[in-house]
Amino acid sequence: xxxxxxxxxxxxxxxxxxxxxxxxxxxxxxxxxxxxxxxxxxxxxxxxxxxxxxxxxxxxxxxxxxxxxxxxxxxxxxxxxxxxxxxxxxxxxxxxxxxxxxxxxxxxxxxxxxxxxxxxxxxxxxxxxxxxxxxxxxxxxxxxxxxxxxxxxxxxxxxxxxxxxxxxxxxxxxxxxxxxxxxxxxxxxxxxxxxxxxxxxxxxxxxxxxxxxxxxxxxxxxxxxxxxxxxxxxxxxxxxxxxxxxxxxxxxxxxxxxxxxxxxxxxxxxxxxxxxxxxxxxxxxxxxxxxxxxxxxxxxxxxxxxxxxxxxxxxxxxxxxxxxxxxxxxxxxxxxxxxxxxxxxxxxxxxxxxxxxxxxxxxxxxxxxxxxxxxxxxxxxxxxxxxxxxxxxxxxxxxxxxxxxxxxxxxxxxxxxxxxxxxxxxxxxxxxxxxxxxxxxxxxxxxxxxxxxxxxxxxxxxxxxxxxxxxxxxxxxxxxxxxxxxxxxxxxxxxxxxxxxxx
Amino acid sequence: xxxxxxxxxxxxxxxxxxxxxxxxxxxxxxxxxxxxxxxxxxxxxxxxxxxxxxxxxxxxxxxxxxxxxxxxxxxxxxxxxxxxxxxxxxxxxxxxxxxxxxxxxxxxxxxxxxxxxxxxxxxxxxxxxxxxxxxxxxxxxxxxxxxxxxxxxxxxxxxxxxxxxxxxxxxxxxxxxxxxxxxxxxxxxxxxxxxxxxxxxxxxxxxxxxxxxxxxxxxxxxxxxxxxxxxxxxxxxxxxxxxxxxxxxxxxxxxxxxxxxxxxxxxxxxxxxxxxxxxxxxxxxxxxxxxxxxxxxxxxxxxxxxxxxxxxxxxxxxx
Numbered sequence: 001x002x003x004x005x006x007x008x009x010x011x012x013x014x015x016x017x018x019x020x021x022x023x024x025x026x027x028x029x030x031x032x033x034x035x036x037x038x039x040x041x042x043x044x045x046x047x048x049x050x051x052x053x054x055x056x057x058x059x060x061x062x063x064x065x066x067x068x069x070x071x072x073x074x075x076x077x078x079x080x081x082x083x084x085x086x087x088x089x090x091x092x093x094x095x096x097x098x099x100x101x102x103x104x105x106x107x108x109x110x111x112x113x114x115x116x117x118x119x120x121x122x123x124x125x126x127x128x129x130x131x132x133x134x135x136x137x138x139x140x141x142x143x144x145x146x147x148x149x150x151x152x153x154x155x156x157x158x159x160x161x162x163x164x165x166x167x168x169x170x171x172x173x174x175x176x177x178x179x180x181x182x183x184x185x186x187x188x189x190x191x192x193x194x195x196x197x198x199x200x201x202x203x204x205x206x207x208x209x210x211x212x213x214x215x216x217x218x219x220x221x222x223x224x225x226x227x228x229x230x231x232x233x234x235x236x237x238x239x240x241x242x243x244x245x246x247x248x249x250x251x252x253x254x255x256x257x258x259x260x261x262x263x264x265x266x267x268x269x270x271x272x273x274x275x276x277x278x279x280x281x282x283x284x285x286x287x288x289x290x291x292x293x294x295x296x297x298x299x300x301x302x303x304x305x306x307x308x309x310x311x312x313x314x315x316x317x318x319x320x321x322x323x324x325x326x327x328x329x330x331x332x333x334x335x336x337x338x339x340x341x342x343x344x345x346x347x348x349x350x351x352x353x354x355x356x357x358x359x360x361x362x363x364x365x366x367x368x369x370x371x372x373x374x375x376x377x378x379x380x381x382x383x384x385x386x387x388x389x390x391x392x393x394x395x396x397x398x399x400x401x402x403x404x405x406x407x408x409x410x411x412x413x414x415x416x417x418x419x420x421x422x423x424x425x426x427x428x429x430x431x432x433x434x435x436x437x438x439x440x441x442x443x444x445x446x447x448x449x450x451x452x453x454x455x456x457x458x459x460x461x462x463x464x465x466x467x468x469x470x471x472x473x474x475x476x477x478x479x480x481x482x483x484x485x486x487x488x489x490x491x492x493x494x495x496x497x498x499x500x501x502x503x
Numbered sequence: 504x505x506x507x508x509x510x511x512x513x514x515x516x517x518x519x520x521x522x523x524x525x526x527x528x529x530x531x532x533x534x535x536x537x538x539x540x541x542x543x544x545x546x547x548x549x550x551x552x553x554x555x556x557x558x559x560x561x562x563x564x565x566x567x568x569x570x571x572x573x574x575x576x577x578x579x580x581x582x583x584x585x586x587x588x589x590x591x592x593x594x595x596x597x598x599x600x601x602x603x604x605x606x607x608x609x610x611x612x613x614x615x616x617x618x619x620x621x622x623x624x625x626x627x628x629x630x631x632x633x634x635x636x637x638x639x640x641x642x643x644x645x646x647x648x649x650x651x652x653x654x655x656x657x658x659x660x661x662x663x664x665x666x667x668x669x670x671x672x673x674x675x676x677x678x679x680x681x682x683x684x685x686x687x688x689x690x691x692x693x694x695x696x697x698x699x700x701x702x703x704x705x706x707x708x709x710x711x712x713x714x715x716x717x718x719x720x721x722x723x724x725x726x727x728x729x730x731x732x733x734x735x736x737x738x739x740x741x742x743x744x745x746x747x748x749x750x751x752x753x754x755x756x757x758x759x760x761x762x763x764x765x766x767x768x769x770x771x772x773x774x775x776x777x778x779x780x781x782x783x784x785x786x787x788x789x790x791x792x793x794x795x796x797x798x799x800x801x802x803x804x805x806x807x808x809x810x811x812x813x814x815x816x817x818x819x820x821x822x
Contacts, residue, residue: 104592228660
């Protein structure tokens with residue numbers, strides 16, 4: 001008791017000396033923190049995780065995906081594919097309004113997609129919408145997309161904030177990116193890059209009243225400092241990347257950790273255009289020599305799940321059914337010998353420093369595992385931009401990567417494993433079977449048949465091993481226990497902050 | 504006066520050299536503003552999309568044209584526009600600078616207030632237990648990385664006492680002095696700890712040198728008190744190396760204390776430059792480096808002038 005009193009007194013004294021006091025949570029403003037800030041406000045150009053998380057609170061796409069990755073309404077209340085799969089119609093919510101009070105109409109939808117498709121915009125998501133041959137707007141609340149070929153995954157692609165509907169008038173004025181004007185639950189009142197964002201509730205939001213009056217997002221670059229700020233109740237809600245910090249959250253009585261497996265996957269990318277990874281048996285030997293669970297346990301404290309290529313829960317195959325997912329060093333050595341590399345070989349593996357935070361540790365575990373079959377790995381860690389530059393050029397023997405996932409396997413992988421894929425140069429692997437499976441999956445509308453097509457795709461991909469899929473990790477958010485209503489999802493979206501309340 | 508003018512006349516030349524170095528160096532780093540913005544998704548762009556974005560970021564022209572435009576703009580007081588902030592570079596820098604200046608000054612005050620007395624004490628108690636104690640603490644101070652000390656302070660305060668300065672939004676001195684001080688005092692202590700350690704070591708060794716000089720012995724033999732010998736005779740001469748060290752250290756701090764600013768989430772120059780490099784905000788990196796170089800030159804000049812004030816025998820610029 002004496003000890004407690006002394007500790008309390010010394011705390012109060014210290015607070016008085018420093019001129020600080022614990023900050024109590026304001027009734028209706030959610031104080032949030034993250035370590036990396038948004039990098040811009042143009043929803044069609046931004047791809048950074050934090051940018052997407054911020055922009056999906058301000059802008060809305062036609063549809064969304066929910067926590068179980070099902071398509072649900074956003075600006076559109078209903079939608080339908082034509083029988084031949086070449087027409088996709090949407091009915092817009094008559095209540096949907098932009099934050100300046102003007103209604104969201106079919107003209108805004110048309111203008112938004114034309115902007116995305118215009119090469120001058122530089123929209124990264126354009127590649128997902130190339131099947132759009134024309135857009136009709138029979139009335140203010142109806143939009144019809146005419147597709148050049150059946151394209152089932154396009155609906156999922158439209159759920160992304162990169163396909164957000166922006167006001168046609170703002171496109172004409174050229175102010176997209178300098179001013180944030182969406183139809184989402186919050187308005188952006190202030191953005192001080194790399195320091196702070198202030199959002200206030202959009203009273204006209206078609207989705208109803210938000211649970212809080214506003215959100216203040218602070219950029220605290222060090223996640224240990226975010227945790228410290230949560231301990232002192234300065235922060236109500238935070239996004240965390242580092243599993244080392246996230247695992248400390250449950251130790252704090254007043255805090256709650258939300259974690260959910262995400263669609264993004266940790267992977268060792270081999271470069272099948274470089275010798276000896278050109279040899280199927282060498283790639284398979286590497287796959288057999290890697291103990292994925294050990295990589296997960298060591299690099300990420302077991303915070304995740306071993307995965308095959310498909311990370312979408314409804315479509316993923318049990319990894320134990322995939323090629324060499326149980327480590328088999330003897331088989332690996334045999335495959336190496338058959339490929340003419342019984343004595344092993346040397347290669348370099350690249351990784352981005354801190355992106356993900358586990359990259360260096362993953363490379364080290366893999367280095368020691370592959371040493372057992374004579375593969376000598378030289379680890380080269382790089383600043384993220386330098387890494388991205390090398391990665392985009394396909395200039396690596398092997399690369400440790402954390403690649404983003406999508407709610408649809410076609411959108412997720414067509415960039416790598418189809419002959420026309422934009423990132424073919426990164427994958428450096430052309431396979432007729434994979435290409436044809438992707439095309440079948442794109443056109444197939446029957447869910448069960450689609451599932452079977454992608455199960456075969458996954459099995460084949462794991463067997464030919466151009467990459468070695470390792471694990472999916474968790475997306476972490478931490479919150480004070482008096483915050484209610486947040487629903488974590490595999491896409492990592494923070495959209496449910498729109499319904500969060502402070503008790 | 505002549506010396507001052509001559510030194511000032513070299514500034515444009517030095518800044519021109521710095522401008523070329525920073526312009527070339529930032530462009531030699533692989534990656535560009537497009538990959539910084541889009542990451543690996545940049546691979547999905549068509550050549551026409553890439554060209555459009557390059558024009559948007561102002562990196563579509565050959566480097567010498569880009570340089571000429573930039574340097575020509577500076578001649579007219581225009582440092583360019585930051586693509587991250589969407590505002591003039593100079594505005595962004597000047598908004599961040601007061602914090603950095605304040606933090607540097609506070610750290611220096613702490614360093615000198617702690618380091619000078621400790622160094623003098625150690626020198627006057629040479630090889631005694633208290634000297635040993637000061638040297639050990641100074642050694643620890645110099646070898647403890649600021650991120651360790653910073654995180655230790657933050658952890659101890661938050662986990663042990665449940666208090667922490669408000670993080671996130673920074674309060675400028677003129678708006679809320681008390682809150683401003685509360686936000687800066689811990690970072691200043693974190694920075695000042697290592698700085699004080701260096702000052703202690705330099706002050707101790709300079710005092711030891713001076714105390715063994717003939718004029719100090721003469722002063723003692725004339726019957727001057729120990730206090731007078733130290734403060735009136737020895738200290739002014741021992742200050743010269745301390746001024747040199749403090750000047751250089753202060754110059755560095757004016758460039759921003761990246762790690763401390765990161766840990767305490769302070770929007771200072773250091774964090775701004777780091778973010779600008781990571782986001783390949785070329786105009787901001789270039790403008791900030793020029794600004795920092797200019798500050799460094801001013802501090803160096805002031806240090807040189809301080810020598811004259813401390814030791815009238817020094818005549819700057821004379822052959």
